[in-house]
Amino acid sequence: MTKNHPLEIVYIKAKETFLGLISPKDATAFLVKERNFNPSSATTVIRIFLKMLNGERFTRTLSVEYFEYFLYSIYTDMGVSKLDLALKSLNEHILYINTKGDSKVTLKKVIQIYAQKVLLNENAQKEIQIEDEFEQEEIATTFKSKSKEEIIEELKNVTSIEPEIIIINGKAYKRDNKTIAQIKFVRDYKCQICSSYILKANGKRYIEAAHIIPKALKGSEKANNIILLCPNHHKEFDLGNRQILLHNENEIQFTLNGKDFCINF
Known part of the structure; x- marks a missing residue:
């Protein structure tokens, strides 16, 4: 995938929302005004991207083109620890979609490609391990009031x-x-x-x-x-x-x- 991809600006605005640089409302308004998105579609894209980076399940869906570009951009721009969360989110999404009768065959193939980038990359595993260790330390600070x-x-x-x-x-x-x-x-x-x-x-x-x-x-x-x-x-x-x-x-x-x-x- 190259720069100036049609979805590049969508990714940029979604990422800015994740980083807290702009609000989801502002990101949605930008897509509606500058990219002629339907307001409902713009809201869905931003919400799904945020769910992906938090590793959370989502129920609304997007085209495979969106998911493939998001995975590519997360991997190249934000690293394997975020890619790992995005893959977990998509797998949860597929489990939900399967209950609705949609097998998402093409999306499963895309997920497998990016899952291999995590599983077969020793440096990726180390990065995830460091991220996990940091999370565990942060979570442990919440135990202070518990026996x-x-x-x-x-x-x-x-x-x-x-x-x-x-x-x-x-x-x-x-x-x-x-x-x-x-x-x-x-x-x-x-x-x-x-x-x-x-x-x-x-x-x-x-x-x-x-x-x-x-x-x-x-x-x-x-x-x-x-x-x-x-x-x-x-x-x-x-x-x-x-x-x-x-x-x-x-x-x-x-x-x-x-x-x-x-x-x-």
Whole structure:
């Protein structure tokens, strides 16, 4: 795609709205006046773009041309962390549209192309990891008024049918990041094998969340599927000779490179 694309100005105005530089009302008015949009269509375009960048489901739809240009522009202009959210939003949209009898075959193919840019790009994965870590730290600041017992009770009530995106104090976050932030909080940000952590320059502890059953194999984001590990033990857990002996709601017992471990949730 090249510069001066017919949808370039639409993307620019939608992005300015996302950044808070102009209001959705002003963006809509611009599209109506300068691009002869129908007012309802202009409102829909802006709203859908904002939903995409927040990773939220939307019910109204646009042509594939719009979605393809938005994904391209988000990827090249805003990076893979925003692209990741936009893809989640579109997948949620497709799930909704399927209930209405529209399979969105062409849109699914476009999504697959951009999903590969995330999945097969090591730098992209690192960027998403950094973005997730930042989100988790930000979410953790909202726990100050809660006890560990209250957080544990919330974790017990996490289900697989909750929305991908949640709103905390008016800001959108990945649901998974809230769960991981809660787990880190109640487990004191320590490796559950060696009790170590990395002290960051900002004084906060860095620890990694490892999925026992990988997300790619439909592993859940519940507390009994996540253990906290230092980077070394995380790599060993993923790549080493591992055998799960017991895994239930309360604990996991496993051998890792010839050593026995038992971790309580």
